Amino acid sequence: MAPRPIAIIAGVGPGTGASVARRFAKAYPVILLARGTDKFEKLAQEINDAGGKAVGISADVSSAESLTSAFKQIEKEFPGASAAAAVFNAAGGFVRKPFLEVTEDEFRGGWEVSQKGAFLFSQQALPLLLAHAKDPSATHPPTLIFTGATAGVKANARMATFASSNFAKRAIAISLAKEFGPEGVHVAWANIDGPIDIPGRDDYRKHLPAEQKIDPDDIAEAYWGLHAQSRRAFTNEIDIRTSVEKW
Numbered sequence: 001m002a003p004r005p006i007a008i009i010a011g012v013g014p015g016t017g018a019s020v021a022r023r024f025a026k027a028y029p030v031i032l033l034a035r036g037t038d039k040f041e042k043l044a045q046e047i048n049d050a051g052g053k054a055v056g057i058s059a060d061v062s063s064a065e066s067l068t069s070a071f072k073q074i075e076k077e078f079p080g081a082s083a084a085a086a087v088f089n090a091a092g093g094f095v096r097k098p099f100l101e102v103t104e105d106e107f108r109g110g111w112e113v114s115q116k117g118a119f120l121f122s123q124q125a126l127p128l129l130l131a132h133a134k135d136p137s138a139t140h141p142p143t144l145i146f147t148g149a150t151a152g153v154k155a156n157a158r159m160a161t162f163a164s165s166n167f168a169k170r171a172i173a174i175s176l177a178k179e180f181g182p183e184g185v186h187v188a189w190a191n192i193d194g195p196i197d198i199p200g201r202d203d204y205r206k207h208l209p210a211e212q213k214i215d216p217d218d219i220a221e222a223y224w225g226l227h228a229q230s231r232r233a234f235t236n237e238i239d240i241r242t243s244v245e246k247w
């Protein structure tokens with residue numbers, strides 16, 4: 001019998017990453033990747049206490065070495081397991097400032113996570129997803145989902161850094177969808193259009209009414225809906241916004 005398939009979430013924090021982990025843990029063992037162990041320790045404990053299986057691994061998606069070591073650890077924990085789902089959710093390089101004041105480091109920061117990170121993570125995850133596509137006992141087609149933002153479709157003033165790295169992430173998603181769709185891997189890019197209601201986040205979002213903030217549990221449910229789609233009806237791009245968002 002084939003080992004139980006896993007779900008890998010890259011970029012786990014208290015918002016979307018945690019919600020996606022909880023949702024996919026209802027069906028699969030989940031691997032939680034973030035640089036800081038504080039991001040996943042409690043969450044892994046919570047999922048394990050609730051009867052699921054979660055393993056947190058400290059990894060930096062912008063480093064090939066770090067990701068290679070994380071995937072070696074995954075293979076050690078779950079020998080021979082294929083991946084039913086992989087979600088690239090790492091948040092990086094949000095910069096909104098006058099273009100002439102943007103530093104090279106700030107520009108590179110967005111690129112390192114959203115573009116290079118998406119590339120490196122996909123190269124590691126795709127072999128496991130392709131293995132799942134060949135498993136006749138698979139319940140759903142393997143799914144690779146990229147969390148994006150409106151900056152991936154619309155470059156506003158003072159957003160050249162964030163927008164260019166998000167355009168790049170979306171371009172990777174579209175290209176992979178076309179290359180790997182015929183092989184049975186469902187690749188999707190999600191435009192999260194608006195502020196996410198991240199538990200404990202103490203910034204401008206704290207003062208917004210709940211109806212103006214996207215519930216990360218609802219994002220996770222939408223991702224599960226993508227995952228459950230059949231090979232005969234893949235959605236490759238999805239917009240998620242509140243009913244009151246101006247767009």
Ligand SMILES: NC(=O)c1ccc[n+]([C@@H]2O[C@H](COP(=O)([O-])OP(=O)(O)OC[C@H]3O[C@@H](n4cnc5c(N)ncnc54)[C@H](OP(=O)(O)O)[C@@H]3O)[C@@H](O)[C@H]2O)c1
Pocket residue numbers: 010011012013014015016017018033034035036037039059060061062089090091092113117147148149150192193194195196197198216
């Ligand atoms: N928050 C919003 O309002 C909003 C709105 C629209 C779109 N989005 C998109 O949503 C996604 C993030 O979801 P979220 O905001 O709800 O965040 P989240 O899931 O709460 O946290 C994302 C996690 O990514 C991890 N991360 C950042 N850089 C990383 C790296 N180099 N390697 C590995 N992990 C890394 C961070 O942990 P470490 O720092 O410990 O690594 C962070 O905890 C991003 O794609 C973002 O652009 C967010």
